[in-house]
Amino acid sequence: xxxxxxxxxxxxxxxxxxxxxxxxxxxxxxxxxxxxxxxxxxxxxxxxxxxxxxxxxxxxxxxxxxxxxxxxxxxxxxxxxxxxxxxxxxxxxxxxxxxxxxxxxxxxxxxxxxxxxxxxxxxxxxxxxxxxxxxxxxxxxxxxxxxxxxxxxxxxxxxxxxxxxxxxxxxxxxxxxxxxxxxxxxxxxxxxxxxxxxxxxxxxxxxxxxxxxxxxxxxxxxxxxxxxxxxxxxxxxxxxxxxxxxxxxxxxxxxxxxxxxxxxxxxxxxxxxxxxxxxxxxxxxxxxxxxxxxxxxxxxxxxxxxxxxxxxxxxxxxx
Numbered sequence: 001x002x003x004x005x006x007x008x009x010x011x012x013x014x015x016x017x018x019x020x021x022x023x024x025x026x027x028x029x030x031x032x033x034x035x036x037x038x039x040x041x042x043x044x045x046x047x048x049x050x051x052x053x054x055x056x057x058x059x060x061x062x063x064x065x066x067x068x069x070x071x072x073x074x075x076x077x078x079x080x081x082x083x084x085x086x087x088x089x090x091x092x093x094x095x096x097x098x099x100x101x102x103x104x105x106x107x108x109x110x111x112x113x114x115x116x117x118x119x120x121x122x123x124x125x126x127x128x129x130x131x132x133x134x135x136x137x138x139x140x141x142x143x144x145x146x147x148x149x150x151x152x153x154x155x156x157x158x159x160x161x162x163x164x165x166x167x168x169x170x171x172x173x174x175x176x177x178x179x180x181x182x183x184x185x186x187x188x189x190x191x192x193x194x195x196x197x198x199x200x201x202x203x204x205x206x207x208x209x210x211x212x213x214x215x216x217x218x219x220x221x222x223x224x225x226x227x228x229x230x231x232x233x234x235x236x237x238x239x240x241x242x243x244x245x246x247x248x249x250x251x252x253x254x255x256x257x258x259x260x261x262x263x264x265x266x267x268x269x270x271x272x273x274x275x276x277x278x279x280x281x282x283x284x285x286x287x288x289x290x291x292x293x294x295x296x297x298x299x300x301x302x303x304x305x306x307x308x309x310x311x312x313x314x315x316x317x318x319x
Contacts, residue, residue, distance in 0.1 A: 035289035063064035083318035094310035127161040152178035169199040191222040287312040
């Protein structure tokens with residue numbers, strides 16, 4: 001299907017210009033443009049918000065004549081046993097104006113994404129929390145079927161709560177990525193990495209919250225070696241709770257990619273997004289999102305712009 005390219009082909013890539021497809025040669029990068037939050041980010045958010053006693057911030061007690069004396073009341077919940085495992089099934093459909101992520105000659109297409117994730121989180125002792133995630137997703141394009149692939153990813157690591165640093169969370173993980181053309185086929189791309197970062201959530205009030213993530217992902221090994229890279233990123237997100245079941249989120253992500261085995265290639269990647277999420281049940285989530293991506297490289301053939309928009313559906317269970 002696709003040839004993940006040896007360094008000797010760099011001159012050919014640069015000469016081909018718009019004929020070169022980054023989605024084709026490096027599909028692991030295409031995943032970063034999706035609006036869904038990474039599973040590890042979900043686990044970090046759970047760690048911040050999993051305080052017993054208070055239900056969702058938007059759940060208020062019924063009004064009464066005594067409100068002027070006792071003020072706003074929030075509904076308390078019974079403390080429940082922590083459920084360490086979570087499994088989710090999700091499906092999405094996206095339109096993009098640059099399916100191949102090329103620098104020129106862009107082509108529109110629709111593609112479907114479907115897959116599963118399993119996550120686990122367990123407090124080890126005191127402020128230390130162990131967490132792990134494993135997932136696989138299939139990408140299927142409508143017209144450009146040559147771009148079809150499967151993306152496997154997993155991580156295992158430790159989250160450290162740091163109340164002395166304004167309740168910041170420190171996380172350290174080992175990560176694994178794998179790309180295949182068919183589920184039972186040999187890997188077209190494999191990568192091992194070490195990740196270290198900080199996560200901080202700010203609750204402004206019961207309707208507004210902000211989060212910040214700063215992370216470095218250091219390459220340990222990759223096949224092919226030409227796609228081995230270090231990644232340094234910063235993310236900023238804002239969530240507005242429109243109702244108990246409806247959230248609006250705006251996000252921005254900046255990433256620096258250092259391809260140290262590809263003749264000094266360096267990329268600056270930016271992704272801005274807007275997502276509307278409806279959660280009628282704790283286990284069911286429907287979404288609608290729009291994302292805009294700008295990638296700028298010191299080699300023009302790797303620079304591109306793309307838009308991504310579409311609906312999503314996810315079902316989650318905890319056990």
